[in-house]
Amino acid sequence: MKIFIYFIFLFSTLFSEGGRVDGVVAVVGNNSILHSEVLQQSQMIAMNRQLDPLKNPYLFENIYNETLDNLINQYVILSVAKKDTNIIITDEEVDRALDERIDDFINQAGSKELFEEMFGAPLRQIKSEYWNEIRNLMFIERYKFSKIQFIDVSRPEVNLFFSTFSDSIPSVPEYYNFSVIEAPFTVGEASINKTFLFLDSLRTIILLKQDSFENIAKKYSQDPGSSSSGGGLGFTKRGFLVPKYEEVAYSLNIGELSKPVKSSFGLHLIKLLDKRGEKISTQHILISPSPSKKDKEITLNEIEQTYNMAVNDPFIFDSVATSFSKKYNNFSGVYNKKNPSEIPYYIISVLDTLSAHGFSVPLESEQGVFIVFLYKHALPFFPTIENSWDIIYQLALQEKQNRYFNLIIDRAKQNTYIKYF
Numbered sequence: 001m002k003i004f005i006y007f008i009f010l011f012s013t014l015f016s017e018g019g020r021v022d023g024v025v026a027v028v029g030n031n032s033i034l035h036s037e038v039l040q041q042s043q044m045i046a047m048n049r050q051l052d053p054l055k056n057p058y059l060f061e062n063i064y065n066e067t068l069d070n071l072i073n074q075y076v077i078l079s080v081a082k083k084d085t086n087i088i089i090t091d092e093e094v095d096r097a098l099d100e101r102i103d104d105f106i107n108q109a110g111s112k113e114l115f116e117e118m119f120g121a122p123l124r125q126i127k128s129e130y131w132n133e134i135r136n137l138m139f140i141e142r143y144k145f146s147k148i149q150f151i152d153v154s155r156p157e158v159n160l161f162f163s164t165f166s167d168s169i170p171s172v173p174e175y176y177n178f179s180v181i182e183a184p185f186t187v188g189e190a191s192i193n194k195t196f197l198f199l200d201s202l203r204t205i206i207l208l209k210q211d212s213f214e215n216i217a218k219k220y221s222q223d224p225g226s227s228s229s230g231g232g233l234g235f236t237k238r239g240f241l242v243p244k245y246e247e248v249a250y251s252l253n254i255g256e257l258s259k260p261v262k263s264s265f266g267l268h269l270i271k272l273l274d275k276r277g278e279k280i281s282t283q284h285i286l287i288s289p290s291p292s293k294k295d296k297e298i299t300l301n302e303i304e305q306t307y308n309m310a311v312n313d314p315f316i317f318d319s320v321a322t323s324f325s326k327k328y329n330n331f332s333g334v335y336n337k338k339n340p341s342e343i344p345y346y347i348i349s350v351l352d353t354l355s356a357h358g359f360s361v362p363l364e365s366e367q368g369v370f371i372v373f374l375y376k377h378a379l380p381f382f383p384t385i386e387n388s389w390d391i392i393y394q395l396a397l398q399e400k401q402n403r404y405f406n407l408i409i410d411r412a413k414q415n416t417y418i419k420y421f
Contacts, residue, residue, distance in 0.1 A: 025068060027419045028075035033068065042067045076412050078136050081143035089142070094135045098127055101134070113240060147408055148401040153393065161396035162385050169395065171382045175337040176351055177375035179314070179321045182332045183303045184368035185291035195267050195289040199260040202285065203269055206257060213257070213271055216285060222266065223286040231271075231283035238278045245270065249282050296364070303362050303369045311359050317373050330367065347372060 026033045042064045046053050053060035081087055102115075102123070109115040116122055121129075153161070162169075202220065205211050214230030221227035238246065244263045252258060252272035261268045266288030274281040291299075310317040324332035331344060340348055346365045354360060354374040362369050383391045 023421070025421055026072055027417070027421075028072050029079050029417055031075050033071050033075070038064060038068045038071060041071070072418060073409050073413075074140060076409060076416050076418075077140050077143060079416065080412050081139040084143060084146070086146065087139060087142050089135060089138050094131060094138065097138060098131060098134045102127065117240075144405055148405055151397070151401050151404055153396045153400050157400065158389075158393050158396045159385065161399060162392050165395075165399070166384075169383060169392075171380050172378070172388070172391070174340055174380045175378050176340070176343065176348070177336050177377075178338070178347075178351055179318050179334045179373045179375070180332050180347060180370055181303065181306060181310075181317065181321045181324055182328070182330050182365070182368055182370035183299050183306075183324065184328055184330060185296055185299050187289045187291050188295045188298075191289045191292050191295060192262070192267075195287050196260045196262075199267050199269055199285065199287055203257060203259065206269075213269075213283060213285070217283065220287065221285045222288055223284065226284070227286075231285055232273075233282050233284065235274070235276070235279045235281045245284075249280055250275075296369075300362060300364070300369050303371065307359075307362050307371055314357070314373060314375075317359075317371075331370075346370075351377065 022034060022036045024032045025035050025038060042060065043053065045063050045067065046060055049063075051059060051063075106112050106115045109118055112123060116126075119126055202216050206213050206216060212230075217227055217231030221231050223231070226233055233241075238250070240246075241249070242263045242265065244261060245268060248258050248261045249270050249272055252270065254272055254275060256272055258268075258270040261270055266286050269285040271283050272280060273283060306320055310320055318334045321332050321334055324330070331347065335343075343351070347370070350360050350363065350372045351374050354372065356374060356376055358374050360372040362371050381387065385392050
């Protein structure tokens with residue numbers, strides 16, 4: 001069963017000359033497990049453990065063998081789960097689960113276009129390829145839950161678990177529970193018009209051949225990916241760039257320079273360099289309008305109104321934080337057990353000045369104006385039965401459930417055809 005890895009590509013140098021090429025490494029019932037399948041998952045595990053396979057070949061071999069055993073176990077349980085008539089999974093449930101996972105990774109990538117580029121396939125193809133895999137994983141998860149849901153642990157069992165495994169229980173890392181309301185600066189029409197006129201003046205300079213497009217792009221363009229190369233974007237196929245940019249670019253004649261074009265990134269001057277079928281080669285100068293002092297004052301006044309409304313009511317504050325997250329797609333939101341490394345510096349620097357259940361005043365960042373509410377700041381600690389009963393209980397319960405389910409897997413293996421190569 002392939003793991004849903006999304007962005008990871010196989011490292012071709014992992015097995016050098018004399019190494020194993022791709023092929024079947026095991027058969028479980030009617031299912032074959034490929035070397036590339038095991039390798040891909042093993043690389044992800046090694047990456048998460050910050051282990052370099054080339055520098056630690058023996059450790060990586062252990063990971064590889066463990067991964068193969070886990071895949072065999074998954075296929076064994078999948079065959080049993082699909083025979084269980086009490087487990088019913090509808091197509092709608094699979095669609096929903098797949099969409100949720102895809103959305104998570106699109107958010108991580110930054111956009112649908114970047115996700116497709118990193119994966120090397122259009123979204124429709126990605127969903128089609130992994131639909132059955134998600135369905136299989138759901139079968140496994142539900143079968144396991146049906147077998148372990150009634151298992152519980154007693155207090156003596158929790159005590160025994162802690163005395164047995166206390167040395168291997170990890171410490172609880174530092175975390176923050178907090179909420180953020182952040183309103184981005186809104187650029188007014190005056191600022192947009194000012195940028196438009198400036199770009200139009202650059203267009204005149206280029207048309208009069210007082211300077212080249214490339215030199216002006218290097219000097220003024222705010223696109224970090226293309227400014228150093230004179231604004232060139234290379235050949236792109238239809239649907240790769242933002243709609244308004246493409247609408248204008250595809251309408252140009254080769255060598256023609258557009259008037260300033262507004263997109264979600266700012267304003268562009270676009271020059272069509274070449275066109276081959278549905279592909280175009282363009283270069284552009286991008287300038288994003290900056291908010292004026294008046295624009296910033298408007299945003300500040302709006303968030304101060306929100307502050308006055310919510311400063312004594314965390315429930316209202318959290319509600320606004322959630323709505324702002326959806327509205328602006330920024331760091332607004334409600335966060336629980338957030339590691340310091342996952343929090344932007346401008347937020348954490350404010351959190352460290354607050355006491356529990358304290359609000360900050362409205363503050364300005366590079367992006368806009370924000371307010372922070374701190375629920376709790378927990379320093380690292382080692383969990384014990386005395387200070388973290390719930391944590392130790394859950395760990396003991398999980399260990400007992402896994403032990404019980406492993407017995408089920410072992411019994412199922414006895415009735416399943418398994419062959420290693």
